[in-house]
Amino acid sequence: MSRVQLHAMTPVDLDAVLALQQRCYGVDFLEHRDAFAAKLAVTDGLACCWMARRDDGKPLAYAVSLPVCEDTLPALDAPRCERPVQPTLLYLHDMAVAPEARSLGLASRLLARLKERALALNLPQMGLVAVQGSVPYWQRQGFAEPAALAPALRAKLASFGADARFLLQSFR
Helix, strand or coil, rough: CCCCCECCCCHHHHHHHHHHHHHHHHHHCCCCHHHHHHHHHHHCCCCEEEEEECCCEEEEEEEEEEECCCCHHCCCCCCCCCCCCCCEEEEEEEEEEEEHHHHHHHHHHHHHHHHHHHHCCCCCEEEEEECCCCCCHHHHHHCCCCCCCHHHHHHHHHHCCCCCCEEEEECC
């Protein structure tokens, strides 16, 4: 089997991202190309979005994250994003691993890369929205629900569905 390489995502990867999300998520969680392009644009130069490909070029996984504050966290399928002057966390907006690649440790590799980026950007925590019953997985990775959510964050969380949960992991 060929090796798997991680590389910073570029707009060229968007077709692969769309194809992978189609294979990994239910229809309620699919996002449009412009939503992913907006996240790539707002993180330009920050290396917050990553793609995992086999040496032969086959896409196997991706992770899309962006530095945010609670009030700038994008809703699901948001066509625009903003880059705050002083972000407070690295928000893991989306991570998907192809079914045939789930035994390769790619989610752990991508999460480790994102933690490195959060620390390099001097962000003290990572946050994410857990969907599709993934809360136990993320809890095993060190994420937990905060005691309370700001009203603006609660409203954005609703765009991910009734079972969505906002989780945080602190580094300090």
